[in-house]
Amino acid sequence: MKPQTFLSRLSLFIFWLLTGLPVLAQGYVTLHEECDFRGKSYILEAGTYRLYQMKIGNDKLSSIQVPAGFRVTLYEDDYFRGRTQTFSSTVNCLDSTWNDNASSIVVENTTIQQTNPNEYVVFYNDCYNRGFSRSLRPGIYKGADLGELKNNISSFSIFGNLRVRVYTSSEEASGYFNNFDITQNCLDRNFNDRISSLVIEYKPYNSQTETGSFGDDGSVLFFTDCNYKGNALRLLPGRYDGQELGLFRNSIASLQVPAGMQIRIYKDDNFSGISTTLSGDNSCLGFDWKNRIGSVMVEDRGGFGGNSNNQPQVQNVTLYTDANYRGQSAVLLPGTYANMQLADGFPEKALSSVQIPAGYRVVLYDQPNLRGKSYTLTASRSSFSLSSWNDRAMSIAVYRN
Numbered sequence: 001m002k003p004q005t006f007l008s009r010l011s012l013f014i015f016w017l018l019t020g021l022p023v024l025a026q027g028y029v030t031l032h033e034e035c036d037f038r039g040k041s042y043i044l045e046a047g048t049y050r051l052y053q054m055k056i057g058n059d060k061l062s063s064i065q066v067p068a069g070f071r072v073t074l075y076e077d078d079y080f081r082g083r084t085q086t087f088s089s090t091v092n093c094l095d096s097t098w099n100d101n102a103s104s105i106v107v108e109n110t111t112i113q114q115t116n117p118n119e120y121v122v123f124y125n126d127c128y129n130r131g132f133s134r135s136l137r138p139g140i141y142k143g144a145d146l147g148e149l150k151n152n153i154s155s156f157s158i159f160g161n162l163r164v165r166v167y168t169s170s171e172e173a174s175g176y177f178n179n180f181d182i183t184q185n186c187l188d189r190n191f192n193d194r195i196s197s198l199v200i201e202y203k204p205y206n207s208q209t210e211t212g213s214f215g216d217d218g219s220v221l222f223f224t225d226c227n228y229k230g231n232a233l234r235l236l237p238g239r240y241d242g243q244e245l246g247l248f249r250n251s252i253a254s255l256q257v258p259a260g261m262q263i264r265i266y267k268d269d270n271f272s273g274i275s276t277t278l279s280g281d282n283s284c285l286g287f288d289w290k291n292r293i294g295s296v297m298v299e300d301r302g303g304f305g306g307n308s309n310n311q312p313q314v315q316n317v318t319l320y321t322d323a324n325y326r327g328q329s330a331v332l333l334p335g336t337y338a339n340m341q342l343a344d345g346f347p348e349k350a351l352s353s354v355q356i357p358a359g360y361r362v363v364l365y366d367q368p369n370l371r372g373k374s375y376t377l378t379a380s381r382s383s384f385s386l387s388s389w390n391d392r393a394m395s396i397a398v399y400r401n
Helices: 006-019 021-025 143-149 242-248
Strands: 029-034 038-044 047-049 063-065 070-077 081-087 104-109 120-126 130-136 139-141 155-159 162-167 178-180 197-202 220-225 229-235 238-240 254-256 261-266 275-278 295-300 317-322 326-332 335-337 353-355 360-367 371-377 395-400
Touching (some): 120 162, 130 143, 139 143
Antiparallel strands (some): 120 155, 130 335, 261 275, 317 326, 335 395
């Protein structure tokens, strides 16, 4: 690689600032064979790339464009071995120790994205959804983050458009991994009790099989590519600023809005500046809005399904300290909570009413660690006055059928 003069490097850098920044808004990393983002270029999505999978070839990498929320780890040898270095920002020219010296690469999406409240994965330490359980939303979970689940997962249930990436030889969620797109009732011996870290991410939306299947819960669906393709994000009615949109900020190209719903989109991150209102599908946003949405408001205009009294459908199990769904509250995902402090800090012996969505089951226990007498609920209770369970629960289990 011939060294560049200071002036030529400066001019190329200015050119990149003027023309290359839009690339950084995309959901992929761009590799270049020469410094200053010149020569042949290739894009890599999140994943692991051994020597035979590297589009750029062996020992040819010289510069990298890394968008916000991504991390790139270079390995000197194939099979993710040898000397290694990680980059979380763009590098216009690798130093002499790495220029033309990479033989395998790991690309990670480190952004925890805002998700539909009903999109998560429930992990169990026994097969067939039994034993200790814990729900996790999209994000990166290293060994320390998994706690009791580290090397102790035997089955899991996926709810939503999610994918689970598991690592058996790394607690840092790096290196070789396997993807699971569907629920696993009992992992085989290669993974059972061997998962040391994991990543939960959105899987690409398949317009051939999924078009029209969204919206049953009154959500709007956003896509990173035109024609309802690419990664998808469901949002229920609410306000979502730039930080809450995560990787989808300035990366939305098409969207689907069910009847009765309406969205207001803003170019700024905090619901200010130029905005417009949309109340229908858009297969490819125009130049003014494509990849330029910084914040979103999703509104139910009263025409979407719902129940007969126009009250919102219950979406999550919610505990309350007072009757009639009042007082201090806590929202729980499926899981087992050995004490009430683990249940989002809900007070001990203070449960007086509970909201339970259809398809959920809640079991109350009058002793910690899911012991003592139990009481099973499959529907909301505005009061426990007709039972002996008011202000009695000391641990709780939430199941989704």
